[in-house]
Amino acid sequence: MNAIEIKNLTKSYKGFTLDNVSLNLPQGCIMGLIGENGAGKSTTIKMILDIVHPDGGDIRIFGEERSAVQKNDIGVVLDEVGIPESFTIKDINAIMKHSFTNWNEKTFSDYMTKFRLPEKKAFKTFSKGMKMKMGIAIALSHDAKLLILDEPTSGLDPVVRDEIVEILNDFTRDESHSILISSHIVSDLEKICDYIAFLHNGKLILIEEKDRLLEQFCFINTTEDMLRELDKSAIIGKKSNKFGVEAIADRDKIPHTFDTHPITIEELFLFMVKEDK
């Protein structure tokens, strides 16, 4: 079963269109939504959560139409954690206890201890990292089966980012748990994702298993002349300089004689985006 099914999702704003996006997140998997700022990641996530209305398309969660009750099973962290600024941990617990049918006070309390969040201070005094940890603690304290995270590591230092990646890894030890996570910090997603979806200028330009991408694509160092001899579809992106051409190629479409090097998802993303520009 798919945790999330999106078909032909479309949304138009002045100067931006999210164009016909379709993707499936299989249950038990982590999908990273990658794209530069303004690519449409947050718009996609907000439409999944009903915060923004799509112009067209269909979204299903666990195979069902979206509903308010269903959100008991979805843990959400938005790019800004929307807690009223004057609230303390006690207030947040009181609100969430009466909001989520499966709210677990013990789990929440354990996360507060684990994250060393100050018990009596108002939310507005928290640092960006502490606020994000609070958002994650809330998302993980109501027995959610699906986490939807919009830029949870943005603006955080590497230590906190690593902690968050660890927590997300723990969450997916249960095979029924799934995560959709967006970020423009590709290296974070590369550590944890099973699937990668590239959004660029409102279009989904690639969606594939991460391991498959790493197997399929490789770096080649060559010359412009040799590159011209290759099938055009073999080259995903290239950078030319006075010493030659650095390109990302599809292994299956280039001769075995080429000297290839493994790529990272970040490199693949950067080459694809720059090629388009």
Add this chain to the structure above:
Amino acid sequence: MKALLLKELLMIRQRYITLTMFIIMFCGYGLSGNFGVLPMASAFYGMFLFGHLNYDEQSKWQAYSIAMPYGRKTIVSSKYVAMLISALFSTVLTDVTLAIAVAAGKAEISAELFVVYTVTSLVIGLVYPLFLLPIAFKFNAEHSRMVMILVSCVMGGLLGVCASSNFTTKALAKFSEYSNILPLILLAVAVVLFALSWFASVKIYEKRDL
């Protein structure tokens, strides 16, 4: 909805000193014999809750609450229930102030006039936010803040006029001549406006992208 109402209450706590000062000021003014200020004060209590919409948008609560197990209709309805509770609270304050004033021999108020004061407090407490809420749900916090400032200026001006000219007291005394039907008419109008405002806000909010 219980959690959403609790959230409003916890947010009031943040400004309890200001609210307490308002209550003391209005009740004190009322106790000195200027009863006309009491129904008008209802609008100010409503303003406290109305201001939460601005805080909600600033803290991104609006988007976050939709990601929680709440439909948009429930979110809108919680604001209306909170406004109703605020109006009832200010009505009780009006009645208690009047009762104390009468008991202390500051004034003599007929039972009919007492009913008129009670109903007017309730209706003003309701009607003021009923016009502002659909605007606030339609536009962003900046728009609603501007509308609130504008309405607050008007309310402040009205309050000043009422206090200085004793206009409200005279008007209410005049209304009390029709006290057998006036409270019913006022209540009926308030109920209809409440229903229309709630319906409009739900429709507006259900279509809004946050």
